[in-house]
Amino acid sequence: MLPQVSEKSLLICEVLQKASPASLSALVRIAKQKKIKKGNHLFWDKESVKYLYFVMEGQISLYKQSANGEKKVIFVYGSGNMLNEVMLQDLPASINCEAFSDSLVLYFPIKEFEKVLENDYPLCKAVMDSMATKIRRLYRQMKNTTGSLRGDKRIAAKLWKLSQDHGTPCQEGVQINLELTITYLADMLGSKRETVSRQLRLLSDEGLLIQNGKYFIIPNRNRLMEYFKAP
Structure with missing residues (x-):
């Protein structure tokens, strides 16, 4: 049986470290966690996803798959990272999310998480910063996959x-x-x-x-x- 989510455990996640005390209290009430075995998926490309996920333990990979089935791993994230900020846009997933190793993930219903964001700008900015970091890394990956590097x-x-x-x-x-x-x-x-x-x-x-x-x-x-x- 998994231990109960506490405010202290939330602080493992870098984004949630910016939350106000009131936000942390609200997040604890809606937080859940689960274990996921290596090779299993949290969600699939084009799936409707209702939760925001954070890595507590282990590693989770995000990847795309080509029309002929070739796999392209975009990111591998470890403890403390937010996985799917893009889900706040209320559109289907645009990537696959797979456990790279046996992992523990923290998750929140998106609609409930959004209510917390409405009253906590530092937390909202932390989510935006996390997304911006992913975008910058994608820019670097584009440079490295366009033939500019051997x-x-x-x-x-x-x-x-x-x-x-x-x-x-x-x-x-x-x-x-x-x-x-x-x-x-x-x-x-x-x-x-x-x-x-x-x-x-x-x-x-x-x-x-x-x-x-x-x-x-x-x-x-x-x-x-x-x-x-x-x-």
Whole structure:
């Protein structure tokens, strides 16, 4: 049985840290949480979604699927992140939402959450800021997928960002705490598995990457950034 949602647990979520005491009290009354197994979905593209979701534990991925079934992972979010601000627009979902690992999510009925936003501008701005961050990241992804970067530099840039969002220090450098298969990394980049495998070997040969099973270690994040930013 899951523990009861408390105001303290709400503060795990970055957006909700901006809520006023009155808003936190109101949110606790409407908050629910649930566990979701790796590979299961919170919602599907084009589905009508009635809840706003936040990651409490684990990792959740957002992805699109092409007409021929190819998967393109857009984001992978960990603890504290809001997942679907776009649902406030009251339109069907425009992306798939899948558990990357066994996870715990917090969720609120959208209409009830909107009532709280009406009386709390700092919270409303935090939601807008979260959405703006996603938009900026999408702009960067567009740059990295339009041929302006070589494939190895695209992978280097993606691994650098993942090490920033999901990395923890280890003896060899910074480990990305996601169980990343080469296939899943290819889905993130919209590339072929064979191409990604070859380019990962190149980064490894350059001393920019260590593969430890399904985990990647970045020995020096500054060197990796210099590599993908170099002309």
